[in-house]
Amino acid sequence: MKSIIKGATTLVLVGSLILSGCGDNNAKNGEKNSNQANQEANFNVTGLPIVNEAVTLKMLSPKSALSPEFSEMEIFKRLEEQTNVKIEWENIPDTDFAEKKNLLLASSTLPDAFYAAGFSDYELITYGKDGTIIPLEDLIDQYAPNLKALLERRPDIKSSITAPDGHIYGLPSWEENNLGSNPFFHVINKKWLDELGLSMPQTLDEYTEALVAFKTQDPNGNGKPDEIPLSFMHMQWCMDIAGLFGAFGMPDNLEHRIVRDGKVIFTAIQPEYKEALNYFHEKWYKQGLIDPESFTQDAAQYLAKGKTQDVTLGSYIWWEVEEVVGTDRSQDYALLSPLKGPNGDQTIGRANGGGPGRGAFIITKANKNPEITMRWIDQQYEPYMAAQIHWGPIDVVYEKDENGKLVNLPLPEGVSAGEFRQQVSPGAGAPGVITIEDLGKVVDLEPRAQQRAKDLEQYYEAYMEKENYPSIFFEPEELNRINKIEPELIKYVNTQRGKFIVDGGVEEQWDSYVSTLEKMGLNELMEIYQTALDRYNANLNS
Ligand code: CA
Numbered sequence: 001m002k003s004i005i006k007g008a009t010t011l012v013l014v015g016s017l018i019l020s021g022c023g024d025n026n027a028k029n030g031e032k033n034s035n036q037a038n039q040e041a042n043f044n045v046t047g048l049p050i051v052n053e054a055v056t057l058k059m060l061s062p063k064s065a066l067s068p069e070f071s072e073m074e075i076f077k078r079l080e081e082q083t084n085v086k087i088e089w090e091n092i093p094d095t096d097f098a099e100k101k102n103l104l105l106a107s108s109t110l111p112d113a114f115y116a117a118g119f120s121d122y123e124l125i126t127y128g129k130d131g132t133i134i135p136l137e138d139l140i141d142q143y144a145p146n147l148k149a150l151l152e153r154r155p156d157i158k159s160s161i162t163a164p165d166g167h168i169y170g171l172p173s174w175e176e177n178n179l180g181s182n183p184f185f186h187v188i189n190k191k192w193l194d195e196l197g198l199s200m201p202q203t204l205d206e207y208t209e210a211l212v213a214f215k216t217q218d219p220n221g222n223g224k225p226d227e228i229p230l231s232f233m234h235m236q237w238c239m240d241i242a243g244l245f246g247a248f249g250m251p252d253n254l255e256h257r258i259v260r261d262g263k264v265i266f267t268a269i270q271p272e273y274k275e276a277l278n279y280f281h282e283k284w285y286k287q288g289l290i291d292p293e294s295f296t297q298d299a300a301q302y303l304a305k306g307k308t309q310d311v312t313l314g315s316y317i318w319w320e321v322e323e324v325v326g327t328d329r330s331q332d333y334a335l336l337s338p339l340k341g342p343n344g345d346q347t348i349g350r351a352n353g354g355g356p357g358r359g360a361f362i363i364t365k366a367n368k369n370p371e372i373t374m375r376w377i378d379q380q381y382e383p384y385m386a387a388q389i390h391w392g393p394i395d396v397v398y399e400k401d402e403n404g405k406l407v408n409l410p411l412p413e414g415v416s417a418g419e420f421r422q423q424v425s426p427g428a429g430a431p432g433v434i435t436i437e438d439l440g441k442v443v444d445l446e447p448r449a450q451q452r453a454k455d456l457e458q459y460y461e462a463y464m465e466k467e468n469y470p471s472i473f474f475e476p477e478e479l480n481r482i483n484k485i486e487p488e489l490i491k492y493v494n495t496q497r498g499k500f501i502v503d504g505g506v507e508e509q510w511d512s513y514v515s516t517l518e519k520m521g522l523n524e525l526m527e528i529y530q531t532a533l534d535r536y537n538a539n540l541n542s
Pocket of ligand 1: 220
């Protein structure tokens with residue numbers, strides 16, 4: 001009997017434990033549901049503010065030494081007012097950001113989002129695959145009308161930010177000004193041409209004749225043979241003669257990689273390249289028309305050659321005429337369009353890459369409000385707001401002109417445009433895309449940039465290669481192989497390129513040069529680039 005009672009008591013106890021357990025769960029679920037309901041009632045799927053009751057999100061962002069904390073920036077104060085979303089910024093000095101970011105990603109104290117975060121492709125894939133950061137394409141679809149419209153209008157941007165696994169892990173950042181489409185501006189001393197009675201060269205041979213005249217006819221009139229007909233910096237950005245290879249039908253570039261009809265071509269084994277090297281050695285180097293220091297000098301030495309007391313520089317390659325010879329002297333120099341080669345070819349390269357950054361905004365798994373976060377960041381993909389995020393707000397940096405375009409206000413005294421930008425905006429790495437259509441319509445280019453855009457159009461665009469190798473999202477395995485093969489291979493090509501121009505011997509050494517490249521993995525490298533380009537183009541059309 002006792003034992004039965006005991007047993008019954010135990011049953012009751014167990015039963016009450018079970019009941020109270022159930023009760024607790026029900027209470028928790030109820031709480032959760034009402035929280036969720038409250039959250040939903042607070043969130044506005046369209047319109048502003050985004051939330052009725054303020055919500056706080058934690059974001060981590062780098063900032064430059066000249067920038068105030070983002071919480072102090074006018075542009076973010078305005079966004080908070082409009083959206084009712086409060087950002088608790090943690091600003092890391094940009095120099096320490098990479099280290100801090102990696103520590104956080106490996107820890108359990110993630111922010112809700114990374115802003116202007118500059119995630120690499122490798123980081124996007126790695127942390128996307130392990131779930132540390134979340135895929136964004138569904139959120140974009142539902143809560144980011146500005147960004148969604150941009151991606152529909154510009155499939156190239158969508159393709160560029162889509163990871164090889166089909167997800168979008170990071171949002172784009174881009175100022176699409178195209179000013180880097182041809183970095184190799186080719187400059188000649190027009191005053192010397194006039195003094196020597198020569199017209200602007202139209203062909204490579206006319207150009208060679210001008211260089212000979214510069215060398216032999218004392219155009220600076222000081223009685224000394226001190227003229228430098230042509231100087232450049234071998235295989236350096238904006239200073240190399242890569243563009244001049246175009247006179248033989250195929251422009252070169254620092255990667256030795258161009259695209260025609262969707263096919264990747266390695267320039268440095270092509271017959272056009274070989275012919276160009278022969279010409280540069282026979283006609284130029286052997287005749288003393290190339291500054292021998294073109295293969296060794298640094299930028300300081302190079303730039304000094306434009307500013308010697310007696311003018312000594314005949315022709316050079318650089319991104320901007322003035323930077324080499326100074327503002328006053330620049331009046332005596334002129335840009336050359338691509339020169340027509342011995343077989344009538346006339347073309348200039350289109351720089352590779354240049355697409356959007358794709359790691360500018362990241363949402364982590366710690367974020368309890370991804371919808372609110374997406375709506376908040378989407379404000380920055382509205383073109384006028386994108387411009388203000390990148391350069392600074394209306395009434396501080398810009399005013400609207402009669403056509404509604406943002407035009408620059410005068411700078412405060414004693415501050416350069418570059419410095420001011422850092423004080424009033426998160427700058428170039430911030431989320432937001434300013435497309436080429438927006439530039440000039442929504443927002444003005446800086447005056448220097450306007451000049452460059454005009455020069456590109458006037459001298460180069462008509463001759464420019466139609467395609468380039470875009471900024472492609474590689475698989476980590478592809479990147480590993482590229483990093484394994486490419487640096488040594490390019491180093492060898494560049495060394496040989498210099499030797500062929502200086503010492504000649506292209507004909508005799510060509511076959512062994514090409515077979516060395518094949519042994520170094522050239523074919524595999526080109527296959528990787530082709531596969532990735534095919535994938536990119538397939539995304540473009542999907
Ligand atoms: Ca002289």
